[in-house]
Amino acid sequence: MQHLVVPTFVLDADRRVIIWNKACERLTGVPASEVLGSSDHWRAFYEEPRHCLADILALGRTEELDSLYAAHSEPGEAAHGLRAENWCIMPKVKKRLYLAIDAGPIYDEDGQLMAVVETLRDNTEQKLAQMALHSLAIKDGLTGLANRRSFDETLEADWLHAMREGAPLSLLLIDVDHFKLYNDTYGHQKGDSCLRHVAEVMTKQVFRPADLAARYGGEEFAVIMPMTDLDGAVRVAERIRIAVSDLELPHSASQTTDRVTLSVGAATVVPTMDQNPTDLINHADAALYRAKHSGRNRVVGGELVAAE
Incomplete structure (x- = not known):
C-alpha cells in the first residue's frame, strides 16, 4: 500500500493513522511522520477540525455526509463503503483541490472493524471544466x-x-x-x-x-x-x-x-x-x-x- 500510485491512508478501529503512503504525502504535502499514530489526519485537508470520510465510516455517522460533502453516495450504494466529493483546503500545499474520495472498511473474522482505507483522487481539473460548462449553459x-x-x-x-x-x-x-x-x-x-x-x-x-x-x-x-x-x-x-x-x-x-x-x-x-x-x-x-x-x-x- 505504501507504493500505490493512488493517495491512500488507513485508520485503525480507534481512528488513528496506521498507513499514510507516499502518494498521500505528495498530494497533501504532509509527511507520514506527522500523522502516524494520531487522529490529526484532518489537518492535511482542512483548516478546522472535522471528520474525514474514513472517520464517518468508522463511527457510523452517515447523517453527517450532507453537511460535510458536496456530493456523496448513500449508505449501501457502494457495498459497505462510502464515496464522496469535496473541495479541500490543503493547508500544507496551500492550494484548493476537489477530491474524489472512497472509504472502505476492513473486518476481522468475527466481523469486527479492524481498519478503514481511504483513497483520494484529484479531480480539480475535471471539476473546474464542469463548472465552466455549467456557467456557459446558464x-x-x-x-x-x-x-x-x-x-x-x-x-x-x-x-x-x-x-x-x-x-x-x-x-x-x-x-x-x-x-x-x-x-x-x-x-x-x-x-x-x-x-x-x-x-x-x-x-x-x-x-x-x-x-x-x-x-x-x-x-x-x-x-x-x-x-x-x-x-x-x-x-x-x-x-x-x-x-x-x-x-x-x-x-x-x-x-x-x-x-x-x-x-x-x-x-x-x-x-x-x-x-x-x-x-x-x-x-x-x-x-x-x-x-x-x-x-x-x-x-x-x-x-x-x-x-x-
Missing part, C-alpha cells in the same frame, strides 16, 4: 447575467413555489431606451459596452440570493423576485433606473434625455392554478409598454389579479 456571454434559459427555468420553479406558499412573485422587464439609435450612433462595440454597464448596475442593485437578474434578449433585461410585493418590486426597479442614469453614459441620439436611461415594467402576482408564468411575463411586458409610451425613463407597475 450565463449570458456578453453580460455575465443569467441567460434566457436560466431565466425560464427559474421563473417556472419560483412560480410553482409561490403557488404552493400562496406568496407574491414579482417580475421586472427592463429596456434600454432608444438602444437602436445608440448602436447606430456609437457602433456595436459601444453598444455592447453599454449593455455590460447596465448589467453591472443590476448585479449591484439585485443582491438578495433568491432574486435573479437576467438578460432577457437584445437590450432587454429581467429580474425575478420571489416573496416580493409590487411596492418592493417598484423600489428595486427605481434603484436600478436611477443607478443607470447616474452613470451618465452619453446618448446624444436619445429622444428622452442626453444619457442612457431605462424603462421598466413591474408586475406582481400570487399565482393560482388557472394562471401560468406567461401571464406574469405578459403583464410585466404591458407595464413596460406603458412606461415607454408615457415618456420612457420611468417605472410602471401593476398587479396581476386572478380571474373571478
